[in-house]
Amino acid sequence: MIEKLRRRTTDLVQLIEEIPPPRPICVKLTTWTGVCEECGREVESTHPLQTSTACGVGFL
Numbered sequence: 001m002i003e004k005l006r007r008r009t010t011d012l013v014q015l016i017e018e019i020p021p022p023r024p025i026c027v028k029l030t031t032w033t034g035v036c037e038e039c040g041r042e043v044e045s046t047h048p049l050q051t052s053t054a055c056g057v058g059f060l
Helices: 002-008
Strands: 033-035 042-044
Touching: none
Parallel strands: none
Antiparallel strands: 033 042
């Protein structure tokens, strides 16, 4: 009986890949605000990675 069982077995292989936890990426963006010398309106610069133009309470 054991001889028959040995001939019918196959190897089962499992691969386990551990994904490392994400590391935070800190980016400092510097933008400017000012007054247009020609029209007197307040203007501000932006950056492609900038998600908000808010400042005040959330301003660091």
